Amino acid sequence: MNAARSLHPSPRTLEVESLDSFDRLVAAGARTMQGWHAQSLDLRGRTAQLKAMNAQGGIFLGCTFDDGVEDALRSRGALIFPKLAAVPFNPYRARLYTPQELYEGIGESRYEDTLDARVYQWSIQPGQRHRLDATLAAALHDHSIGDALEELTRSELCVGRTMVGVMGGHAARRGSGVFEEAALLGRLLARDGRVVATGGGPGTMEAANLGAYLSDAPEQDFRRALDDLAAVPGFRPSVSAWTRTAAAVVERHPEGTPSLGIPTWFYGHEPPNFFATHIAKYFANAIREAILLELCNGGIVFLPGSGGTVQEIFQDACENYYGTPETIMPMVLVGLEHWLRRYPAWPLLQSLAAGRGMESRIFLVDTVEEALAVLDR
Numbered sequence: 001m002n003a004a005r006s007l008h009p010s011p012r013t014l015e016v017e018s019l020d021s022f023d024r025l026v027a028a029g030a031r032t033m034q035g036w037h038a039q040s041l042d043l044r045g046r047t048a049q050l051k052a053m054n055a056q057g058g059i060f061l062g063c064t065f066d067d068g069v070e071d072a073l074r075s076r077g078a079l080i081f082p083k084l085a086a087v088p089f090n091p092y093r094a095r096l097y098t099p100q101e102l103y104e105g106i107g108e109s110r111y112e113d114t115l116d117a118r119v120y121q122w123s124i125q126p127g128q129r130h131r132l133d134a135t136l137a138a139a140l141h142d143h144s145i146g147d148a149l150e151e152l153t154r155s156e157l158c159v160g161r162t163m164v165g166v167m168g169g170h171a172a173r174r175g176s177g178v179f180e181e182a183a184l185l186g187r188l189l190a191r192d193g194r195v196v197a198t199g200g201g202p203g204t205m206e207a208a209n210l211g212a213y214l215s216d217a218p219e220q221d222f223r224r225a226l227d228d229l230a231a232v233p234g235f236r237p238s239v240s241a242w243t244r245t246a247a248a249v250v251e252r253h254p255e256g257t258p259s260l261g262i263p264t265w266f267y268g269h270e271p272p273n274f275f276a277t278h279i280a281k282y283f284a285n286a287i288r289e290a291i292l293l294e295l296c297n298g299g300i301v302f303l304p305g306s307g308g309t310v311q312e313i314f315q316d317a318c319e320n321y322y323g324t325p326e327t328i329m330p331m332v333l334v335g336l337e338h339w340l341r342r343y344p345a346w347p348l349l350q351s352l353a354a355g356r357g358m359e360s361r362i363f364l365v366d367t368v369e370e371a372l373a374v375l376d377r
Contacts, residue, residue: 013037015147017094022046026053033058033078039144040092043069061140062092084137088118091140096148097279099250102272103243111239111271116281120268123283138283146291149262149280153295157258157278162298163195164375167312168204169305170270175230179207181334182303183226185368186211190257192372194298198276199288200261202235204303206246206273213256213275214249225249239271246274260295264288293319299330299361301371304338313345320358332363332371339364 016022016038026049034057042064043050050069056077063080065073070080084091102116111117128134152158166185172178186196186208196212198205210229214222228245235242250256261276266285282288293300293316302313313333320328331349333339339346346364353359363374 015039015094016041019043019046022049032056037061038063039094040090062090081140084133086133087137088115088122089137089141091137091144093141093144094148096145096152097272097281098277099247099272099274099279102279102281103247103274106240106243106247111243116268116272117239120265123265123268142282142284142287145280145282146287149291149295152260152278152280158195161193161195163197163260163296164189164298165197165292165296165300166204166208166303167199167300167305167309168208168303169309170199170201170203170205171234171306172203172207172304173233174207174226175233178204178304180226181368182207183211183222185301185303185334185371186213186259187215187222188368188372189375190215190259192376194375196259197292197296198259198261199292200263200272200276200279200281201267201270202242202273204305205261206275209259209261209273209275210246210249212259213277214253215257217253217256221253225253235271243271243274250274262288262292262295289315296329299332299375301332301334301368301375302339303368304335304342306343310343310345313349317349317352317358317362320361321352321356323357325357328358328361330361330363330375331358332365332374334365334368334371336364336366 013035014037016025016036019041022038022041030053032054034054036058038058038060040062044064044066047066047069050073055073058073058078060073060078061081062083074080081092103114106114122128166182168182172182182204189196190212196208198208210225214225228249232241232245256277258277259275260278260280261272262280262282263272264282264285266283272279272281289312300316302309313331316331320331333346349362353362365371365374
């Protein structure tokens with residue numbers, strides 16, 4: 001699956017995702033909206049411009065119009081997807097999330113009142129996953145997130161740079177050696193010019209995004225952040241306190257290095273971390289997992305983890321096992337004791353890779369510095 005086009009319209013369509021882009025098109029002399037996808041725009045006050053253009057083939061998703069305009073556009077051949085007022089999110093959003101959006105108000109109120117928590121509570125209401133309107137809203141949302149993620153891969157952040165995934169356990173506590181190692185890995189990868197991508201959650205995922213975010217900060221600031229975060233080691237019992245300590249670090253360093261987190265409301269009890277500057281949060285976990293693996297064109301580093309990390313190792317291994325030589329990406333397992341004895345994934349991975357094109361692209365190392373050296377080969 002190609003993450004850049006797995007959930008997306010034909011490349012011959014035109015995404016119109018801001019009023020500025022709409023106004024520029026009109027000013028440039030556009031006469032038809034054939035192939036336009038106008039997404040979440042407040043088009044009140046643009047009635048004259050809309051009337052002046054051929055509406056046939058235009059698609060409007062969750063847009064707002066002056067009175068009477070919506071019916072007029074439909075009568076002239078436009079397809080209009082209405083706003084879905086009963087859901088606590090925008091199914092047609094044109095951008096990835098930011099931690100500030102998902103956690104808006106966290107400084108004064110509880111996590112349970114934030115957008116992230118409200119959406120999760122909506123998603124787990126009895127019978128919600130089987131209701132047509134709910135599943136349609138979630139599918140439209142995930143399509144929009146995929147579209148925004150494609151735009152990110154074409155942006156200045158990603159063009160000409162490789163993206164390296166960092167995967168590992170969600171249970172790694174702030175203040176632990178595992179957390180510090182993961183943060184150091186994110187820092188080293190970002191300093192090496194790579195884009196760091198994680199599952200966007202707590203534990204080693206938070207640590208890797210933190211390290212990337214503070215990759216340009218002096219060592220003493222990096223260490224101070226680790227110490228400050230250790231005061232609230234985990235998101236239990238209070239997601240609010242856990243988030244506020246992270247928000248305080250970001251507030252102290254507002255210009256951190258961008259990185260990507262791809263979490264899911266399927267695991268909504270695990271909150272997204274505050275250090276991934278770009279958050280592609282999905283409802284469908286299977287899509288989220290596949291897209292995260294697909295995007296990591298610089299390979300994936302697997303830090304110590306358990307069930308979820310083991311699943312990710314062999315999901316990635318399956319892609320490499322059947323992949324053409326050009327598509328096989330490095331897999332680096334960090335932690336000899338962990339992957340040889342506690343969860344012996346390495347011997348099985350070696351056996352699976354024997355005689356295949358992936359055999360020379362799998363590695364077992366014991367430190368994050370060794371992991372970076374392997375990727376640099």
